[in-house]
Structure formats: C-alpha cells, structure tokens
Amino acid sequence: MNRLVEIRGQEFLCRERAALDFERRVFWLAQAQEWEQRALDEIAYHFRECNVARAELARS
Secondary structure: OOHHHHHHHHHHHHHHHHHHHHHHHHHHHHHHHHHHHHHHHHHHHHHHHHHHHHHHHHHH
C-alpha cells in the first residue's frame, strides 16, 4: 500500500501545480487524472490479490 501513498502524492502535486500554473492548468489536471487512474488500478490490483489469497486459503 506504500505504492498507493506515492501515487496519491503525485496526483496531489499535479493538482497543486494546476492551481499555481494557470497557463498549463489543463496539462496538470490531465496529469493528475492519470495518477488518479493509476491509484484506482492499484486499489483494484490489491483487492484482486487479496481475493486470490483468500480463495487459495479456502481450498486448503
């Protein structure tokens, strides 16, 4: 889950830059959106891994 914290940190930095850099605001918001999607993918991956481990324990 440390990875998720790092990803969310990058998303936050991009949103912060968007607030400060009006000329490139659209760029920074797009970057933030990409980081947000990475975070969602990381969460989904984590839950898939947990479900696989749980299913393997149930079979034993």
